[in-house]
Amino acid sequence: MYFGLSEEQSFFQDNVKKYLAEHATIDNIKHITSGDKKNLSAEIHQGLLNLGINGLLIPEEFGGLGLDLLFAAVVSEALGGGVGPTPFIAPYVMAPTAIKHAGSKTQQENYLSKIASNENRFGVGFSEFIGKRNDAGITFSDSTLNGRAMFVLDANDATHLLLADEKGQIFVVDAKSADLEIVKLTTVDKTRQYTEVICKNLEAELLEHSSDSINPINQAIDTGRIMLAADSLGASQTMIDKAVDYAKERKQFGRAIGSFQAVKHMCAEMAADLEPCYALVWHAAHCHDHSPAEARLMACHAKAHVSEMSKGIAKKAIEVHGGMGFTDLLGLHYWFKRIGLNRQILGSPELIREEAYKTQV
Template sequence: MDFRFTEDQITLRDSVREYLEGTHTPELLRKLDEHGNRDPQVWNGLVEMGLAGLLVPEDQGGLGMGLVEAALIAVELGRADVSEPIVDTAFVAAPWLAAKGQTDRLGDIAAGELKVALAHDVNPWIADLDQAGAVLSNGALADVASSPVVMDSVDPLRRLSARGALGGNDPLLLDLAALMSAAQLIGAADRMLALSVDYAQQREQFGQPIGSFQAVKHHAASVAVKVEFAKPVLWRAAYALQNGHARAPIHISHAKLAATDAAIFAAETAIQIHGAMGYTYEVDLHFWMKRAWALAGAWGDRTFHLKRIDDAVIGGGIDLGPDRTFASEMIHA
């Protein structure tokens, strides 16, 4: 079985990364933090890149791609700390609506004319409800009835509102959103590692960069290992959900756990490498660290996803053993 990404998938990922590195800079993050944390130009740029229609079927005006491609791009959005609701709208709401046969608004999503907020009982809040033209709640897409009050978040670039009577327990919505949260966490972990390495190469102690010290190298290497081990778990989860495999929810919980652990570990290690400077506003690290904290509890925290795995493994819901390889699971799913 070939697990490699195709040339087209790699080109798509690289083009999005290049665009975001050139436009969604730390300087922009500081500007957003100081002036209301949203800028229409950011959304318009993402739409012009085609991301709003990435998962919308071609006959509805989209690109017709799949969840694997969406997960690749969600990693890049996490790496750039993008706060616009492109993931919720295009990578969660759009495939949910397509799967449920509710296609009336998919063209609006693909064109970037509709932002969709997501309501689920697993979260006590809704992200970007005040910016949305519709909310996905209780198995249907509905208009936003009023102007929600925006609450404070640990992440200054997130806009949260109380869920109120909105919600529901739709399992597909949970799985899609948890999968994409995991992808963004991996992107954030990657960026925090890069920031730490850059700082270690510049900061000097005893006349040499601290990155030359073996202890600092070991810290960075441990983060790199944790992040790289989390990535294939994410790709498997995306592939499983895209292809309707029975174990997809378990793989998604595994991905959320692995991504959360990698991101939190990356944040802790970055603070150690930066020292006291890591806590200050002047250092860019805090943007990704706070995003990691926020996403760690979104769409099921660690306890929630551990329980889903425990129920399946200990409860006998899945078969385990040396004969249950990845290939056999794909055949018998």
Template sequence: MEFGLSDDQRMLQETVDRALAVAADLEIVRKAAGDDAAAQAAIDDAVAALGLSGIMVPEAHGGAGLGLLDAAVVQEMLGRHVTPSPFMANAGLAAIAIARAGTPAQQDTWLPKLAAGDARFAAALSEAAGARETAGVSAEGGRLTGKALFALETRSATHVIVADRERKLHLVAMDAAGLTAHRMRSIDRTRETAELVFDSVEAEPLDGANDPAAVTHDLIAAGRVLLAADTLGAGQRMIEKAVAYAMEREQFGRTIGSFQAVKHLCAEMAARLEPCRSLIWFAAHTMDAEPDEFPVMAALAKSHTAETGTFVARTATEVHGGMGFTDLMGLHYWFKRIGLNRQLLGGPETVRADAARMQGYGDAA
């Protein structure tokens, strides 16, 4: 059996890559990361022009009807170009949440809006992925109270998908009375996260699923796959930059790429990162093809790629020598993207513990 991307998926990958090479050039990303509204708007317009918001929305609701593997292909390219874009929470997680947990009426209302870009979604799932003593959201009587940390991609969102303490999902307008959003500054300035405080905020429960907690479980798994794909793209780009630098930087009258030690560093980065690609692809494939395996495979893809990405980020920076730590080179954008991806929806230790519990080892989740 040969497992790989289809011709259509490769075309999608190449199309997004070419578009972002122009729209998310490093200098433009640098400005957007520095809160330049015009630069961010230019990136948003270019991503919107690709028509990606409806990639996972069923065709019956105006979307492309594609799967998580297709979304992962796009997310890899976004990571490759460290693009400040709300694709993961909006086109990925919100589409899955509404399609799987929403009632038919909710699907008819919200999925066409998502596909058309008339509604843009953030996602607040961190507490469902790993309990925190100081955070969590409770639902009672159609209202939410509590606090959600590290809500994903809130910057331009009109609505947010929220998981409560019972792992049930709710849809909330970002301008709802009683909802306060505080921007959380992380090391990665290319991805927006926020602390959301709910004070008896009116919410629309997504209560069309027989087992809402199972939908949330799969939603977290999908987020982990997309984060892994983002890290894969960022790591691949860091390797390419390290190799290019090694081929032009000279010491003692020779390019440093001719030194065996540097060759070994570059080869080890490539050898470690490449297996992550098939692991991520297979994890994404199992969401629809082998759903019983999906959460475990997603956890393994996220934890392994996070560790590998950390190695690649550190090693690629070392190949650049002292220049690797300067703002001039810009490597830190990929370095920090990989660092934040590592922790979102659970660090490697947490995610591996989840995988162990799902397979019957340790205490039940």
């Protein structure tokens, strides 16, 4: 019995962390998010591709590494920790999972091997299946899609998109098609990209098994949620580390503010809230591959619980920094906002807990 990360997983995670620490410095994050160094983001993405992040979950027969979801979770944790300004969850986790479960043999061969070889990069838009806001939503008829998909993940620079309708049918579309308009959505989190996709008689290919059952799309959403939980886990840990370091250094009333119980108790609460999240996220990722009976419930609770804990940590870590925490100069807000987006994307905690309940009746 062993509950934890393997040496390979820890080693791979360390490599991603080191790479980000070197290249996604706070100055570089500022350049990327202010839009003044466009190539920087692509360079960082390429650096991570060189480490092999695109092929983690692709089966070996299609040229990937065929690893467990836990491997992807530790990468996502590292990306959250370093506010990695690069696509990961949609193209390399959700898309391969959806295609693996919903694609025909031919579709799997077509797309999975090209994700592994980096010829194809997928954005993913499943928001309307999870919770349709206002008049958003796409409909499929006569091999074409019409309508709007909101909060499509990583659509920029994608070659293809996976879009879902309210029934959970998944469609592959050409991201460069003239019948498709990609509208940039400006969110508080500028380390990643969110878009609205408008389809007008857009040619679409149905992933064959996604019309038989909602299991494939749920599988893909589960993986996405576990990744978002891992991302918030990493982001929260960084915020705690920064807060603790700051509280040890910053002096007021003649002593380090970390010696005041009002401050140190906030730090202890953050640590106590986050520590069990590691086990929950790892366990959820493990169940996804090895314990299907618990997988859905674990994925729901991992996303909902880590979102709740991270929200509190993001607030407290800023407070420990006092006025400095509130500044752009320090940049702590990148983590705060990343955690904020992770919470809402692919279902906010209340929606997900409702799903968690439904898996038990």
